[in-house]
Amino acid sequence: MSKILVVDDSNSIRDMVSFTLKSSGYQTVEAQDGQDGLSKAQTGTFDLVITDVNMPNMDGITLCQELRKLASFQYTPILMLTTESSTDMKQRGKAAGATGWLVKPFNPDKLLATIKRVVR
Amino acid sequence: MSIDLSQFIPTFLEECFEGIELMEASLLNLEQGDEETINSIFRAAHSIKGGAGTFGFNHVTEFTHLVETLLDEMRDGRRNIAHKDIEILLDSVDCMRLLIEAIRDDCSYDDSKVIVTSQLLTATLNNNSIDENIVEDTTKDNENTSNAIADDNLTHWSISFIPEHHLVQTGNDPLLLLNALAELGKVSVTANCNSIPSLVDLDATELYISWQITLITAAKKEDIAEIFEWVEDDCQLVISNEESIDKKPAEINLDIANEADELITEKPTIEAKTKVKPNVTNDSSLQKPKAESGSIRVGVDKVDSLINLVGELVITQSMLSELGNDFELSKVARLNSGLEQLLQNTKELQESVMRIRMLPISFAFNRFPRLIHDLSKKMGKEIELLISGEQTELDKSVMEQISDPLVHLVRNAVDHGIEATDVRITNGKPEKGTVSLDAYHQGGSIVIEIKDDGGGIDSNVILAKAIENGLVDESTSLSESQVYDLLFEPGFSTAKTLSDISGRGVGMDVVKRNIQSLGGRIQIESTLGVGSTFKVFLPLTLAILDGQLVKVGREVYIIPLITIVESLQTQEALINRTSGDMVLYRLREDNVPVIPIYKLFNIPAQNKAIKNSLLVVVEADGQKVGLMVDDLLAQQQVVVKSLNENYQQVEGVSGATILGDGSVAMILDVPSMINMALKLAKKQQQNNIVAEEVIH
Known part of the structure; x- marks a missing residue:
């Protein structure tokens, strides 16, 4: 089953995303910020990374850039969780190597439907 | 699903x-x-x-969106951080707190403040005419909603990807x-594989296929x-409607836009209706349930140490039960060491559990920067707040109950303490007043100090007022501290005019009562023209205390280890008697008054002579005294049980504990013992005077 890395500094959002994914049979690993996410990413391979943008220590954009430098994450789908639906944020995400974005607020069904576009 | x-x-x-707390604190520093x-x-x-x-708390989202937009402009440097904006943001933070509290307590809230603040926010945003973000975002939301209203008519789409x-x-x-x-x-789907290069040129990480899709x-x-x-930026994508090719694409877009517009205007009204309703129907719920928080946030390290200890306990337990399986007398030594280990484990476990209830006092202090900010604005006084000792730990329930009295004291310091700016300048003081909060452990209690560099308390004014109110007789002579105590009498207020800030009917008497109900006390120090200090002494009700066990007669008492300076055996040459039966002991440069505990508590003792007796020198409030005891016993940690809860407050005793043999031992309250001794000495002196008069 696909393994997904969930990076968000908000416990509730992280729990909610993780819970939703698990309830659909995905395996998840949680990280509380970009720094944590990066170190957890190095512990194995993932089929998808879902990360918040605004986080302390290391933001999602930087995380994305760092992940793309790792051989095992070169082509891994990376989705940004963001409330900023402006094109600016999308461009920055894309430039950093993000695969796509999820605009908050989203409900669990939408989350599941959306990630199907990048993960089996 | x-x-x-x-x-x-x-x-x-x-x-x-x-988040709200962080926003508030940061805004004040901003x-x-x-x-x-x-x-x-x-x-x-x-x-x-x-x-x-x-x-699904859309009203919170909507409101916070405005806040966020304003912050975003500040963050990007599109907007200067003006004082006025910070005020609005602080108000917004209040509103957010209100909204979240309403969700938590599942009750309605006073939405007038929220409405006013969001209007203010909108106005501020519009001023800079950067409100397209809002429009853009709402449009986005509504596009999503409009999807749901899609009709059932099937359409043939042709997609080139x-x-x-x-x-x-x-x-x-x-x-x-x-x-x-x-x-x-x-x-x-039809795949177009024409552009796949020959194997030599093929790059496995590139994509050479395109697709033609029809979708019904x-x-x-x-x-x-x-x-x-x-992927729209990484591909050529054409989505066209096969059936309505005659319809111009522009028109379709327009339709969607119109629809979205309608939804925008409609949405808020619907929201408003649904939000208003509960307000009307259950007015009674406007009275918010008081939030005695039922949960504690505990540092992971504390929990880890607990788990660690439980692990050790389990090991000890299994060792003991194995020992018990076939016990022989030869194994007594092992049993003893096992029991000792159990004792150690239990003690540590107890300590760790107690520590969970302890929170740094910063939880109570954190609200003061905002309070001072608001007060100084309201009063037109410039005030700086200094906080120290915020890491001092205090029992959670004590913390919750001390919060309000502290607020009152801080208000008082700002209102009555700090003088108006012009007065300060004429008195040659710095324009900016200072209020400082400090917390520290002293003996078995925690001390919270609220200090201001204001005008100080004029004892003459208080006395005059007290006489006017009939609280004291004109003829009685009172010491300074007794005069200050008058402040805590019910119905006493020196404020010439009742201001909005203090004088809300909650008097200092309530403050004192609250503190006393926690088993604490309050003390005032003040110098006219220089400032006042209010010291709140609180017991660590649930705390574990390091104590020195001492014996007097048949009683065992516990002296908080932290108050003890040294213990010694008296030498006759260093004992000095003064008039009034007071005994001083020369301790290097100091003359330390000797307080025989048996005399103070009026109990029998083995040793009543000061010569060669054991003296425990303790210090409280900068005053050293020697407590005369019969014997020094062990030092140990004791669990403080409040006398207040189980019996009543007793002078000279801050609490009690149960010793290993099941007997009860009193924990001595050194500062109040000093007070007792002083009173006793005074009484004695008066008696002596009376006696002398009788003789003459």
């Missing part, structure tokens, strides 16, 4: 409160204005907004996109476009 998210709401609310601070405020608002939307070669390198997978399309309706679906164009949302 529907997933129940309600289980995450408590966590979310807790995070919101944390006046210096650095990027990191504004970023952290923005992040907090952003998280609250995102979470609120996810959990020609990806750039690098598309798969972004992590996108065309096959999954096609699968997603298939979920919308009936799909037929009830979904709208936006639904289809949304699937390609992440």
Whole structure:
């Protein structure tokens, strides 16, 4: 089953995303910020990374850039969780190597439907 | 499929409160204005907004969005951080707290403040005419909603999807996109493989295939476009409606826009209606249930140490039960060491559990920067707040109950303590007044100091007022501290005019009562023209105390180890008697009054002679005294049991504990013992005078 890395500094959002994914049979690993996410990413391979943008220590954009430098994450789908639906944020995400974005607020069904576009 | 998210709401609310607190604290510091601070405020608002939307608290999202937009402008440097804006943001933080509290307590709230503040926010935003963000965002939301209202008419769509070669390198997978399309309706796909190069030139990380898709679906164009949302910059994509080719695309767009417009205007009114209703129907719920928080946030390290200890306990237990399986006398030594280990484990476990209830006092102090900020604005006084000792730990329940009295004392310091700016200047004081909060442990208690550099307390004014109110007789002579105590009498107020800030009917008498009900006391020090210090002494009710066990007669007492300076055996040459039966002991440069405990508590003792007796020198409030005891016993940690709860407050005793043999031992309250001794000495002196008069 696909393994997904969930990076968000908000416990509730992280729990909610993780819970939703698990309830659909995905395996998840949680990280509380970009720094944590990066170190957890190095512990194995993932089929998808879902990360918040605004986080302390290391933001999602930087995380994305760092992940793309790792051989095992070169082509891994990376989705940004963001409330900023402006094109600016999308461009920055894309430039950093993000695969796509999820605009908050989203409900669990939408989350599941959306990630199907990048993960089996 | 529907997933129940309600289980995450408590966590979310807790995070919101944390975020709100962080925003408030940072906003107060923002006046210096650095990027990191504004970023952290923005992040907090952003998280609250995102979470609120996810959990369906749309009114919170809407409100926070305004806040976030304003913060975003500040963050980007599009807007200068003006004082006025910070005030608005502080008000907004209050509103957010109000909204979140209403969700937590499941009750309605006074929405007038929220409405006013959001109007203010909108006005501020419009001033800079950067409000397109709001429009853009709401449009987005409504596009999503409009999807749901898609009609059932099936449409034939023709989609041409020609990806750039690098598309798969972004992590996108065309096959999954096609699968997603298939979920919308009936799909037929033709792949165009013409541009696949020969094997030599082929790069495995590049994509050379393009697709032509026909889709029969009830979904709208936006639904289809949304699937390609992440790749639209990395491909050539044409989505056309086969059936309505005659209809101009522009028109379709226009329709959608109109629809969205309608929804925008409609949405808020619907929201408003639904939000207002509960207000009307259950007015009674406006009375908020008082939030005695039932949960404690505990540092992971504390929990880890608990788990660690429980682990050790389990090991000890299994060792002991194995020993018990076939016990012989030869194993007594092992049994003893096992029991000793058990004792150690239990003690440590107890300590750790107690520590969980202890919180740094910063929890209570954190509200003061805001309070001072608001008060100084309201009073037109410039005030600086200094906080120290915020890491001092205090029992959670004590903390919750001391909060309000502290607020009152701080208010008083600002209102009555600090003088008006012009008065300060004439008196040659710095223009800015200072209020400082400090907390520290002293003996078995925690001391909270509220200090101001204001005008001080004029004891003459108090006395005059007290006489006027009939609280004291004109003829009685009172010491300074006795005069200050008058402040705590019910119905005493020196404020010439009742201001909005103090004098809300909650008097100092309530403050004192609250503190006393916690088993604490309050003490005032003041110098006219220099300032006043209010010291609140609170017991650590649940705390474990390091104590020295001493014996007097048949009683065992516990002296808090922290108060003890040294213990010694008296030498006759150093004993000095003064008039009034007071005995001083020369301790290097100091003359230390000797207090025989047996005399103070009026109990029998083995040794009544001061010569060669044991003296425990203790210090409290900068005053050293020697407590005369019969014997020094062990030092040990004791669990403080409040006398107040189980019996009543007793002078000279701060609490009691149960010793290993089951007997009860009193914990001595050194400062109040000093007071007792002074009184006793005075009485004795008076008696002597009376006696002398009788003789003459």
